[in-house]
Amino acid sequence: MSADPTAGRRVTVTFAPPPCAVTPGQRIEAGQPMEAGQSVEAVQSLTITGAQITVHGAFPARSIELGHVVWLTAAEQSVIELDAIRTDVGIGAVLASVLLPLGDAPVYSTTEQDRVAAIVRGLISAAAAERIEDGLFAVPSRQMVVVRAMQIVQSRRDDPRLSSQSIARQLGISVRTLQAAFRDSSTTVVRSVRAIRSEHEALSRVPTGSLSWADDQLRRVG
């Protein structure tokens, strides 16, 4: 019996004090805080272990739970768990800025949580890809294939011609190699494509109806 790699997980985001030492040479970006307490400069590092995301920085420890739409393939998970994510550059900075306001946010509705979680999931997946492009860690080639393939799946989630063949072609590998890599992550290409699409479809539907709330707010602001 093995865990379904595309199984959803409820994610806990914990805001913790900084770890004993900041990664050597890490530059804390001064930036332009848009709102008090929301600047990325307060975040020093980000660690992701399973469904536990820890944001280390200079703020009081607290913890929030996100919806269940967070899942990664085993390959992406391994690459992400290799080391803390830098928050001064790249997608780590984006991820930190998205996570930070969550800490003192009001309790979101379940649908909102799911949407936030799906966005966070996409960014974590991209962080895995960024880590591979950096080339700072030795990552098994099968994991590299899955991580890259998942980026293609996500960027072409609306493309009806998306297939194992087209993904393999884009990666310059054989379909057999692609499928073997996914098998190594105990999932399949088809299953992962379906999971990404169903997540996107479920969350992208916008109900039709009145704009009462919007008009209300406009009156208040204007």
Added chain:
Amino acid sequence: MSRIASVPQVVTSLLSEVPPTAAESTQIQLVRSGSLILQQGDRQTRFGAGELAVYDVSEPFEFVYPTEFSTIIVQVPTADTGRIGSAFGASSTAGAWPRSAGHDMVRSLLATTDAHFDSLTANSRSALSRAIVDAMQLLVREAHHEEPEYASSRTVLARRARSYVQRHASDITLSSGRVAADLHVSVRTLHSAFEDERETLAQIIRSTRIERARSLLVTTTLSVSLVAREVGYADVTTFIRVFKGCEGVTPAVWRRRHTLSASGRA
């Protein structure tokens, strides 16, 4: 996405552009400094630094920039976000605007895209574009202020069951039968609700328990048998077997690895 500063007039195009002819689009501006006034229809709204302006570009609009300013603009096809109608948004740093997930997300994403754009790879940029579109959808949905009607009864039942499992994961008597009985449906109906889901109810119960166990193993010094009890396993041997099935190693080994790597990093 574009970055515009009034003096000197520099427009930097960052993410891939929507053709200007795409009338069915929504624009979002995050004011970095200065202020701007949006006129659309018979409405006039003023936006200050840190505020977010959201408007439909298919309706005629005009911007007035009374002072030196700098702003970040993103344009997304309405087909991707849903219709928002006329100008509706501003979010205030003064806190008058209610905090919402969509506002927080869009604002954070735009601000960091702006600050860290140069350090992003091509793939990260496209991931970021998707995140912005998704966050805008969230914003638009909030504007409609309605619970989505798309949820089928199956989806609703699956969601209620998930939430039930979350609340009762540590209960050793938790089973599909218990969930069905407490949600007043037959076991058969309950299982059919999970046909379209990524995992079965049994898998959800198991993964919820294992997830919780992982958290306890890292954050506490409870013994493995206490952790087993805590996450709803009466029998520690079953717990170890299930845990090993999911994680590939026993809870004790897993804990050693994860606590070691954490202190190794510090």
